[in-house]
Structure formats: structure tokens, C-alpha cells
Amino acid sequence: MKLIYFNGEVRAELIRLVLVQGGIEFEDFRFEFKDWPKIKAEGGFPFTQVPVLEVNGQKICQSRAIARYAARLAGLAGKNLEEEALADMYVSAIDDDVLENFWKCAYFEQDPEKKAELQKKFKEETVPKFLRNLDRLYESSGGDYLLGNSLTYADLAYYRMIKTVSGLVGDVSSDRLKSLYQRVAALPKIAHWEETKPKPAF
Numbered sequence: 001m002k003l004i005y006f007n008g009e010v011r012a013e014l015i016r017l018v019l020v021q022g023g024i025e026f027e028d029f030r031f032e033f034k035d036w037p038k039i040k041a042e043g044g045f046p047f048t049q050v051p052v053l054e055v056n057g058q059k060i061c062q063s064r065a066i067a068r069y070a071a072r073l074a075g076l077a078g079k080n081l082e083e084e085a086l087a088d089m090y091v092s093a094i095d096d097d098v099l100e101n102f103w104k105c106a107y108f109e110q111d112p113e114k115k116a117e118l119q120k121k122f123k124e125e126t127v128p129k130f131l132r133n134l135d136r137l138y139e140s141s142g143g144d145y146l147l148g149n150s151l152t153y154a155d156l157a158y159y160r161m162i163k164t165v166s167g168l169v170g171d172v173s174s175d176r177l178k179s180l181y182q183r184v185a186a187l188p189k190i191a192h193w194e195e196t197k198p199k200p201a202f
Contacts, residue, residue: 002027003066005051006036008202009164010103011063012051014091015070017156020193022074030198067091071153083147090134090146090154094161097130102165107202123169134158135174144183151187159184 003019005012007030019026031039036050045052046061053060053069060066068088071077078084105118134146143149146158162173162181173181184190 001025002029002054003051004029004031004054006031006033006202007198008033008200009160010202014153014157014160015051015053015063015067016197017160017190017193018067018070018074018076018153021151021156021187021189022070022076023189024070024074028198064091064095067153067157074153076151076153076156078147078152079150083150083152086147087152087154091157093130093134094157098127098161099164101126102168106168119168127165127169127172131173131177135177138176138180145180151184155180155184156190159190 001019001024003012003015003026016028040048044059046059049061051061051063051066053066060069068077068091071087072084076087078087101118101122105115105122109115109118138146141148145151146154158177159181171178185194
């Protein structure tokens with residue numbers, strides 16, 4: 001199994017976390033951004049995008065599809081169809097409501113005034129609203145994790161989200177959500193990964 005992506009975390013780190021926590025061996029193939037035109041020209045990318053996961057002669061792209069596949073392989077997708085749907089719901093909400101807005105206001109927007117406006121909205125509206133909703137849902141689960149007492153890739157997605165945005169928004173989670181973050185961070189495989197993973201360029 002081979003995961004192909006830039007030497008960065010943006011759309012591949014959740015996949016890596018899932019594979020690591022699941023104890024699934026994989027080749028973490030990274031390349032520098034400047035090398036992408038040459039690599040892309042060589043072909044073999046279904047939608048000429050990365051990340052791509054090569055497994056059993058197949059090439060799978062689209063980060064959420066890969067993460068979902070990896071979660072199923074790792075036993076982190078949920079115990080039944082309903083839990084799978086809920087885990088997907090959390091991961092999609094984290095991506096759509098938080099991370100996509102983060103990439104835009106932190107990196108993509110180049111106009112200084114617009115960037116400042118987007119970051120202000122992100123810090124004061126987007127993230128607090130999302131965390132209020134997530135905290136309410138987490139409380140209703142009645143367990144240590146978002147789906148009760150079983151770890152899923154939704155918890156890994158939350159952990160990764162907080163690591164990504166905390167530099168911009170600071171410590172804004174509830175005590176309950178802070179405990180969830182710390183619980184995931186303390187997982188031996190995750191802690192080892194964080195200590196030993198390659199330093200990303202972005």
C-alpha cells in the first residue's frame with residue numbers, strides 16, 4: 001500500500017493517522033511541490049490530483065474516499081451502517097465547515113484586507129459555532145469518543161482539525177472537547193507518529 005502526496009499534511013494527514021492507528025503498513029511517499037508538474041505528467045492519477053492511494057493494483061483518489069476506505073480497513077469506520085454514516089457526517093462537517101474555510105483564510109486569500117476579514121470571521125464565528133454544535137453532539141454520545149466508547153476516524157479527524165487551526169484561533173474548545181483531543185493524542189500509535197513523522201513543508 002502506497003500513499004502519494006506532497007510533503008505536507010493538508011489533505012493526507014487524516015489518512016495517515018487512520019492507517020497508523022489501524023496498524024496498517026504503508027509507504028508514505030512524499031514529494032516537494034516543485035516536483036508536482038513532472039510527477040503529474042508521468043500519469044497514473046485518476047483525476048490528476050493527489051492524494052492517491054495505491055492498493056492491490058488499484059489507484060484511489062479523493063481524500064475523503066481514501067480516508068473512509070482506510071477507516072474501514074482499520075476497523076475505525078463504525079460498528080454498523082448507522083455509525084458509519086455518523087462518522088462520515090463528522091468528518092464531512094469538519095472538512096466542509098472548518099478546514100475548507102481555514103485553508104482559504106490562512107493560505108489561499110492573498111488580499112490583506114480580505115484575509116483579515118476572513119480570519120476574523122473564522123475565529124469569531126465559524127469555529128465557535130462549529131465547536132458548540134460538536135460539543136452538544138459529543139455530550140449526547142455519553143462516551144469517551146464522538147460515537148460512544150469506540151474510537152472512529154471521526155475522532156482522529158477532530159484531533160487533526162484542532163492541531164491545524166489552533167495556531168490561528170487559540171484554545172477555544174470546551175473542557176469536554178479538550179479531553180477528547182487529549183485522549184486521542186495519548187493513543188500510543190498516534191503519539192509515536194507525532195514524534196517520528198517527517199517534518200512537513202506545509
